Amino acid sequence: MPDQPPTPLRAVTSQTCAVSAAVDIIGDRWSLLILREVFFGVRRFEDFRSGLGISRSVLTARLETLVAAGVLRRTPYRLGDDRTRFEYMPTRAGVELLPSVVALMRWGAKHAMSTPPIFSTRHAGCGADVDAVLRCRAGHLVTPADMEAHATEFSSTGGVA
Known part of the structure; x- marks a missing residue:
């Protein structure tokens, strides 16, 4: 099929x-x-x-x-x-939004700017650039091809169970 x-x-x-x-x-x-x-x-x-x-x-x-x-x-x-x-x-x-903001910064620098950005995010400990990485809760790296949408069950309080 x-x-x-x-x-x-x-x-x-x-x-x-x-x-x-x-x-x-x-x-x-x-x-x-x-x-x-x-x-x-x-x-x-x-x-x-x-x-x-x-x-x-x-x-x-x-x-x-x-x-x-x-x-x-x-x-x-x-x-x-x-x-x-x-x-x-x-x-x-608010802190949980940091990976999203970093991802937007990296995407913008790569795809939306014609000149290099005036600053980037680096790890203070080693100086390497910071990336937002997508992982499943078991720790595996995830690509769009690895993802699937599925229905969730809602608890009685309205949150995802």
Whole structure:
């Protein structure tokens, strides 16, 4: 029997598709750039604003979305003027996005830029470039040819069982 073309996945809502749900939270340019900055140590509103050239209103909205989604946490601090300000730190869920951001950086450097990027990610311990690698939970390297989509069972709380 000849190979049949794959059936398109029809679950395209944030309720049924994990990619759609993730894109709803982090899928815009500014959210991804904010995450990149967070992973390189930026924590304060004014540092995000000046480093990214983003408007105050857009930055405020994106930070609120990332905090509400549990990607960043907002921690108060005070400067000499006694005003309370906030730092933004990645949560565990935020840190789990690091491989995705690194993968986007590597893909962009390879396929979307006509000149070399101004920086790359390197392992501080040995100096080698950092790559995002796809592995199964048993530890095997995975290529697109090794993957298959399958239906999941949902627990009573709505998560994947």
